[in-house]
Amino acid sequence: MSASSDDIAVIGWAQTPMVRHTDKSETQLLMEAITKAIAPLGLGRADIDFTCLGSCDYITGQAFSFVSNLDAIGAWPPKRDSHVEMDGAWALYEAWLRLQEGDIEIAVVTGSGRSSTGDPALIYPMEMDPYFLAPLGADPLTFAALQARAVIAAGIADERSMAEVAVRARGTGDVESLLAEGYIRQPLRRHDVPPITDGAAAMVLATGDRARQLVGRPAYITGFDHRTECHNPSFRALGDSPSTRIAAEAAGLGDAAVEVAELQAAFTHEELLLRDVLGFGDDVAVNRSGGALRENPIMATGLCRIGHAADHIFGGGSRALAHSTSGPCLQQNLICILEGGS
């Protein structure tokens, strides 16, 4: 017997404090996030049927770094468990598939990273084409700047609208003074780029009746999809995000309006591009949480987007969209749609 794909819901989530430098290990961060996510639901670790963790060895700076994170999940007796070298949003995708198999009811997924420990400008070139790009130290800021130019050239953004995104996301500053600052990678200014954040998040998923038993208003996952593009930005039209478009369509974005959207836009132009591709007008409240421009705990940033979207449903909202991404210039994109009614 399998669970219907639209009868699986997010029933809770939690995050650690999001800080510039944590003094905790990744395992400690996860320990805290998981406990904070399950305790209010009256659940203990023994109630968790399946865990899937998302983290990255090169962010952590150690091979098999996720192995010690087993200490945080209470894997004794041993748990059904998996790990993705991806953002926790993809860990959620795996758990969502797994729950549909119908034999288990509750899953916990996590995303965790301490990106403060290394220099992103030196780490990220290692995810680029190993022959043509990594040896040049081709860094994420460079690719973001090149994509920003393309998005501006496509008429989707300009430096002013990018600054407006920054002001709205961070709730501080004014556009005129931001635009008076110099470039850090033309056309990007300091305000266009994300902070470095340490943190972790954990999310609880449950199937149908169990979800309804545990919370009054589960956030049902009614659409979930992710797609990739070719890797090298040389071969892509950077003023577009076709993989986001396909994922959104497959997730059923067009079926009804969403009230809020949480987009993993670490750079201001990414939010404008994603809004454009998703066809959002002013009626969709985007990144009320401040998004990745306010807090960017790499490997958990996407999962936090889904968490904030779930909060909208918990609070009485009816439909919300969350987005996550990975790779240079939004190479890979994930869309998760949450609803108050199954």
Next chain:
Amino acid sequence: MSTTPVAVVGVGQTHHKSRRLDVSFGGLVREAVFRSLEDAQMSLDDIDAVVLGKAPDLFEGVMKPELYLSDALGAVGKPMFRVHTAGSVGGTTAIVAASHVQAGKHRTVLAVAFEKQSEGNAQFALGSGKGASLGAGGAFAPFIRAYIQRSGAPEHIGWKVAVKDRLNALKNTYAHLKIEDISIEKVRASPMMWEPTRFLESCPSSDGACAVVITDEAGGEAAAADGRPPAWILASSSRSEPPSFPGRDPVRPAAALQCAADVYTAAGITDPRRQIDTAELYVPFSWLEPIWLEAFGLADEGAGWKLVDDGTTELGGSLPVNASGGVLSSNPIGASGLLRFAEAANQVRGAAGEHQVDGAKVALGMAYGANNQYFSTWAVGSSLHPFG
């Protein structure tokens, strides 16, 4: 584990070698992918999603290589997923790919795993770049010592496994180590590496890849109707336990026992020793064979070594183990688990070639990782109801 039928209809692997200097990363994985597609009589267009597994990115110095390999794997416009569960990753890759189909989300999914060990150094990566890396051999030697003392097994058991798997490898086109004159004498005379493990009782370092095409019931039946028997996935499970705490037993890990129980319960296997015709167990050091025979219920506790000693696990025996030559003969780490799952599938498809186990109807594929902490297992059958 759902009862929605899911089938393996294509299997491909590279020729595994110490150094595949003739290929790029993309070239290596594509060699396996195109073999699996040819086997499935499919093209990249028929694939709805790709799941990639590999061991730590430090092995090759490419972070999240699923990004670079997206287009090499024909995944553009499709979901591209990356799994990493230590040494068990290849097995988990197959299980997660099957989950994509079981959930009804995708019809046909490609599971791919690879390692290109020659680009870096495994001992370096296992020690995260620090000196005095134990390596896998050093990490497992204490477990082996404990097993030997506990079971009272004679020392030649390790040598026998090493000889058996290398003899099997001679029948496997793709195997890395082909030691024509392998013998007990030769194993015994090889250097002591991690006492009690000798050099020839240890796995090689390989470059290699494996790919498996997994599809839904209709796809499996279509292949069967076309005279290309599928392997039906009867059950699967992944279980993990923490690295260390007082009372943890790495020789008979609870996660392994639970993983086996999950699979056997879901597949309706009540007497694994008799109902399973052949097993591909993750055996990177020879003594792991009796250890896993016991943990996976294929032998009574303390008696796994006897199945080695009396020839039961040889290719001609009643429970052949690692007919392919196993990890002892080819070890592209991230792919080694998927190779176990793929070889098990090939056995029940009757597609194992020279190392085919006659009449195999039910086979077990198993992989493990870290300090005997991560376990992935599937049971596959030549039919959905092999026990009637």
Next chain:
Amino acid sequence: MTRFIESTITFPYKRSLGPVVGAFMSALTEKQILGIRCQDAVLVPPMEWDPATGAELPHQFVEVGPAGTVESWTWVATPSVQHPLEHPFAFAMVRLDGATTPLLHAVDAGTPESMSEGMRVAPRWRGTREGRIDDIICFVPGEAAETEGEDTGGAAEPVTRMDYLASITYRNPVPEAADRATEASRQHRLLGLRCPTCGRVYAGGRGLCPVDAIELGPDCEVDLPHKGTITNFAIVTPVQYPGQTETEPFVRAFVLLDGTDVIVPYSVVIELPADQVKVGQRVDAVWASPAEMTDEGGGMGGSWGSLLGWIPNGEPDLDDPDLVNRIF
């Protein structure tokens, strides 16, 4: 005040290139830039497969450039150690003449004001070329390619591999429990943490119980004995790799502390040759003198701090068949 420890992971990877990247890199040594035909397009950099579909491409190489046109760019005011130039430069998408797609590379243009879309650039070649993308040091404004230093000509053999040196430094915080264990070791105390739920004790500054998944704070601290028994061990024959510190077989032993359930894993043994270590051997802790103290701790590493290892204490071996099973 949080303490941080720096560690650098450095490894000289060696990439094999395969037929297409290999042809491109070989041509670079001849100061030629190759694209590959992909239907109507000429892809630069050349790929083995069609990036859109994954279809295998026939090896139809096309020489492009060497000059090209800047399609897009950004200014790098503060280059990283990995970047091609040490002074400010532009990263640009350069469409080489005859190519359909742009190549990312550096342009040495002096100032951002000198950069523009549509500007013409040409390669500045390295005099001695190995068959790497940085055989092109960068591009320079104009139509004329230049060579820096003496031109030593093309590679004698086709290029099939390339070096890639990865080096990343991490600065990790030391969790409080680890820090306290290290600090206690300076006073020659072996600190354990007793889980209030299950009663298990953990040494080595591991501030949590994995069974109950709870953190263990200072209130859980207990002092552990300095005497124990070797339960099991590994004798490791070292394999050489960059960063390896060992040349001879070395021992890592598991020590069960007297009267406890605590194993000190992967312990260094002192004055105990690899061929003499055995299960049941009685040992005592060996501590660093204050003069030997370093920030990196003693011979055990990590939060074991001043605990250098374990030395046979002359007591008779223990004969307990279950000892060998005590690994964790």
